[in-house]
Amino acid sequence: MNIAFFLLPKQDVIHLTMQTTLRQTLERMEYHRFTAVPILNEDGTYAGTVTEGDLLWFLKNNRGVHLDTAHRHTLAEVPLRLQNRTVRIDSNMEDLISLVKIQNFVPVIDDMERFIGIVRRSDIIEYCADKIFKELHHQ
Template structure:
C-alpha cells in the first residue's frame, strides 16, 4: 500500500494562493465549508495550511479592522498557529499515519515540493474500518465452520 492509494489530487482540493487576501480566504473557506485549506505558492509549491482559527485570532488581534477592509490584508500577514507538515508521495505509510494523527488532512508533495494533493484522515480511517470489518467477518465465518 502506498500514499497514492489515498491521494485526493490537487484538481479536487480547495486551496488558496499565497497571494490571496484575508477576505478571499474567508470567502473560499465559507463557500466550501472547510475549516482549513492548503496555501499554495505561485510556483505550485505547498507553503502552509491556514485554519479558521488563524483567521479568527488575527481578527481578534485587529479589532479596528472591518470586513470591508479585509480585501487589503494579504494572507501572508496572518500568523499561522500550526505547522501542518506535508508528506512526499514516495514516503512510507508510517510517515503518513504519523502526520494524520494530528492533522485533518496531510498535504502531499513531489520531490520538488510541488503540491500534488492531500490525504484526508477520514479516508485512512474509513479504509482501516473496512479492513477491520472484513477481518472480523472472516473470523466469524471460520468460527462457524
C-alpha cells in the same frame, strides 16, 4: 499499499495562495465548509495551512481589519499557528500514518517539493474501518 492510493489530487483540493484576500479566504472556507485550507506559493510549493482560528485571531488582534476591509488584506499578513507537516509521495505508509494521527489532512509533495494533493484523515480511517469490519465478518 502506497500513499498514492489515498491521494486527493491537487485539482480536487481547495487551495489558496499568499495573495488571496481575507474576504476570498473567508468566502471559500464558508462555501466549502472547511476549517482549514492549504496555502501554496506561486511556484506551487506548499506554504502552510490557514485555519479559522488564524483568521479569527488576526481579525481580533488588528483593529483596522474587519469584514468591511477584508478585501484589502492578504493571507501573507496572517500568522499561521500550525504548520501541517508534509509527506513525499514516495514516503512509506508509516510516515503518513504518524502525521494523519495529529493532522486532519497531510499535504503531499513531489520530489521537487511541489504540492500534488492531500491525504485526508477521514479516508485513512474509512479504509482501516473497512478492513477491520471485513476481517470480523470473515471470522
